[in-house]
Amino acid sequence: MNVQSGAARYSADYDQPVRGDTITADRYTSREWMEAEYENLWPSVWHLGGVTADLEEEGDFIRHNFGRESVIMVKQADGGVRAFYNTCPHRGNRLALGDVGSTPRITCGYHGWQFDPDGTLVHVQDEDDFPGGSPCGKVHLSELRCETWGPFVFWAMDKDIAPLAEWLAPFPERLAGYKLDNWVRVLNVSADCEFNWKIIRDNFNESYHLPTIHPELATFINDGLPTTLFEMYESGHNSMWMIGHQATSRKDYVSGDVPPGLYEAAEAWGIDPKEYRGRTADIREAVIEAKRKHGAERGYDYDSMTDQQLVDYFHCTLFPNLTITMSPEQCQILRTEPHPTDPAKCVFQHWCLYPPVEGMKEVETPVGKAPLKHDAIAQHSVYGDGVSLGFVADQDLSIGTTQQQGLNSRGFQGCLLTYQEKRIQRFHELLNDVVLGHPTEHKAPAGE
Template sequence: MTAEPMLSRYSAEYDLPVRGDPITAERYTSAEWMKAEDDHLWPRVWHLGGVLADLEEEGDLIRHNFGRESVIMVRQADGSIKAFYNSCPHRGNRLVLGDVGSTPRITCGYHGWQFDLDGTLARVQDPDDFPGGNPCGKVHLTELRCESFGPFVFWCMDPDAKPLLEWLDPFPARLAGYGLDNWVRVLNLSADCDFNWKIIRDNFNESYHLPTIHPELSTFINDGLSDTLFEMYPSGHNSMWMKGHQATTRADHVSGEVPAPLDEIAAAWGIDPADYKGRTADIRQAVIDAKRRLGAERGYANYADMTDQQLVDYFHCTLFPNLTITMSPEQCQILRTEPHPTDPAKCVFQHWVLVPPIKGMKEVMTPVGPVPLRHAEHRHSVYGDGVSLGFVADQDLSIGTSQQQGLNSRGFKGCILTYQEKRIQRFHELLDDYVKGRI
């Protein structure tokens, strides 16, 4: 990784150095490494807990199970949101067993202890039968930090972590033009998978796999290295800009007919694909012009605040350690892997889709097909049981199990990376620093 090939295009401002630490198999396979992550990584980072649409009224709550932990977020009377560990201080029973709900008090199903929404113990059976006297008003649920960004609510176990918006830097500013605040989560999927959570993180930190795993995308997303911009930020996060509404420059889509579905995308904005035979690369600018001209009347008020790049391109934001936000002008995809409670060779994959609420629109197209434009209920499955998690996500997950199996081989000596996979190298070096106590 000492010389930069001409093909890979890193931002001059955000091309950070890497050390070249070896990326060996034990971080994907060993219980010891998993415990080190549980001790030194997960308690120190911000976690996406849910969406604010599930927390509209006082007493609304959501639960987020993460590894061995479980956290509940609760809307307070003053409009704020508090987060608590989902554990009764009496004898540890989990208080909330469902994903979402609403209650005037949080009640333990074991012995009936009741807590006000601010976490204060309000009622117990036999209150005078305690050595220290009635515990009501004195005992509290253990609180965590809780902050929001856009339509999302986050929690963090570390009292010394940076405030959320600083932690997310530079994405709050970079995503502002999309107007995410009122977007609707129309897809809420998750699945149990037979591979370590980092396998998909590595996958989302590179585009090297697109020609082999996602070949059909090449007709409307330009994955050519000279046209893709990689960025690595001081915060530890990464990103990748890929030109949309343009066929890949890896193959000859420039001189011939406009390929599908780029032809349909163009026609949807009043552009005749026949006019672009032999110059398909020009369709991208034609779509920008059409969206500027027609967007408002079609209900896309957010177009006015977007840059030309945001109007047509794909912005893949890979947040350390385990969250991806993929932005296009009409869709936000959340893709995340979380650790299994006990098995390093398993994880939970999550896929959300959010869209802007366009007046009069009843249905939207998603990676699993058309769905109603309304807040979706959570659907959980086991990967491989036939339930799609999105056509591109299915392709990404398809390689996970075989890679996990291969990592267990004595023949695997450590990753050999291309320069375009430098973001993988940096991800693992930052992970090393957390796990080994260097930061």
């Protein structure tokens, strides 16, 4: 792969070298790779566990099942949040069995041991029957690191991991203008899928598939290579700024009529699209102006956003498995998590958060209109059973199963990437370092 040049635009400040390690198929198919990830990767990163809206009162909790692990995040008397492994110190039974709940005492369903929200054991049956005396007040639930950022709660297994804000950098600073703190999670959907979790991570690490998998986006998002900006950070996170409110420069939409997606986007801000025939690229500037002028009267708080944030799409891809896609009116969380035992399966999750806008009762989510309230649409399904996870997400997921099948072939010799897919190369080289502890050999794939 030629990693030195190409049509894609990488930020001069945030580019990273890659070595050219072969992206082997076994990482998607083998149990050894999956086990090495459980051992070396997942304990070393922060995990998004839930939203603070589910943690209002002391004793409110969220459970996050992750692969074979399960974690509970519990609201404390002092307003903080602590996270514990969801396992009873008596004989290991899982404590919380629901996704969200509230209880003054976390109680084990087996022998009834009870824990305060701070994880301290406070009640056992037959308290005087312990060889070392009563364990109450001495035994605690096993604790993890837990921190919040904006409306989100994160946990981490590594006690020495960097503080969350540092680990998330540069995104807390880059996203500050959107003022995410009070945004409302309206969509909370997930599905069991028949492919490895990295298949969708690769998909989010490139925009090469937009013209083929999401052709309709081209009418209002400019996915042309000279204008799309990729940034790669040393941490392993990366981002992509994609010009919005402008049709793709891959085709000549500029000199003709305004295409449908852009037409609607212009009309939504009182701009007459017909006036932009033959100069459709100018609509973006007109929308910036209209949002600055009319945003506040429509209840939006655009003051701290840059012009770019007002109209463009900012895709933040965090290592290893979390994507945050920002527009001024929608924050999408997209991620995949590993299956407990099968490398050819994963869980896909899609959340959408919206800013609270006075007087607004409904929002347009990727699966249709929904009331602007917490978890208005919350469901888990099996991909392929006909339940939508969002129009664009469905398109991405549609390639997952067939790609997994193709990767099982003896004929597949490692990925052959374009320059614009360099973020995929970097992602896998970081995985090689963290999961295997060494690069894979550089074997020239077919065609090089």
